[in-house]
Amino acid sequence: MSRHVAILIGLAIPLASASAQMVPTPLPSAEDLAAGHNLFFTQCARCHGVGGTGGIGPSLTHPKLRHAQTDDELVGVILGGIPGTAMVGFWNFTADEGRQVASYVRSLGQLPPERFTGDSTRGHALYDGRGQCARCHITDGQGAGWAPDLSEVGRRLSGALLRQSLVDPGALQPPSPLPATHGPFPGFLMIRAVTRSGRTIRGTRINEDDFTIQLRDESGRMVSLDKGKLRSLEKLPGQSPMPSFKTMFTGAELDDVVAYLASLKGDS
Numbered sequence: 252m253s254r255h256v257a258i259l260i261g262l263a264i265p266l267a268s269a270s271a272q273m274v275p276t277p278l279p280s281a282e283d284l285a286a287g288h289n290l291f292f293t294q295c296a297r298c299h300g301v302g303g304t305g306g307i308g309p310s311l312t313h314p315k316l317r318h319a320q321t322d323d324e325l326v327g328v329i330l331g332g333i334p335g336t337a338m339v340g341f342w343n344f345t346a347d348e349g350r351q352v353a354s355y356v357r358s359l360g361q362l363p364p365e366r367f368t369g370d371s372t373r374g375h376a377l378y379d380g381r382g383q384c385a386r387c388h389i390t391d392g393q394g395a396g397w398a399p400d401l402s403e404v405g406r407r408l409s410g411a412l413l414r415q416s417l418v419d420p421g422a423l424q425p426p427s428p429l430p431a432t433h434g435p436f437p438g439f440l441m442i443r444a445v446t447r448s449g450r451t452i453r454g455t456r457i458n459e460d461d462f463t464i465q466l467r468d469e470s471g472r473m474v475s476l477d478k479g480k481l482r483s484l485e486k487l488p489g490q491s492p493m494p495s496f497k498t499m500f501t502g503a504e505l506d507d508v509v510a511y512l513a514s515l516k517g518d519s
Contacts, residue, residue, distance in 0.1 A: 284358060287356070287358075303356060305412055310407055329353060330346070332428075350415055371511040374508040377500065378508055380506065381499065382419065390402050402515055405512060418438060420494075431513050443485045465476060
């Protein structure tokens, strides 16, 4: 081999490597997307909604997902779950099925963003003003904070679910007393307790063990109750301490508040 040929080969090797690194990831096939859709529909839609628009689980129709910045991380979440959350791993999926579901989920983030007819600036004013929402909710560190933090609710719920949460808040609560990690607003199971003296206490469950239960009552005050000293203790799935805004706001005003809530995406 001549010296000139050797030099050319040596130059070609890094060029070839750089060229290989620039090759884009192949797009998933139509078959893989169809298979991923079918698996998502049967296994994932019960929490994340049909089309990944959100429900008990967060919306997945975003180009960036907090727990899955890369495709490999997304496959890992699907197969292994997210510790400390309601997202369990699908151990029954093969590695190929995990990749197919990941491909389908990624395709959801490529859908056109939702269009809202309301004005988010007017919605913000209604949220702070007549709605008095900051008395219970936090957005970007501002508010009372005993109700669910809404700082990134626009990432978790679709426009339709946001509107439903305003007109029928209980509809988004779990229909059965599931563990505290379930639901779009986890941990807010309504409780009605009656003491031996006949006093009725309603509130959302904060903590519970075999002997006691801690609630936050409708005024936001924390209450600890001894179960052995109660006349009755009733769990009220499907109910919410939040009032309905169906009659407080006009249809156009509801559109404005929905547009504001949909704009709350958090820092990323």
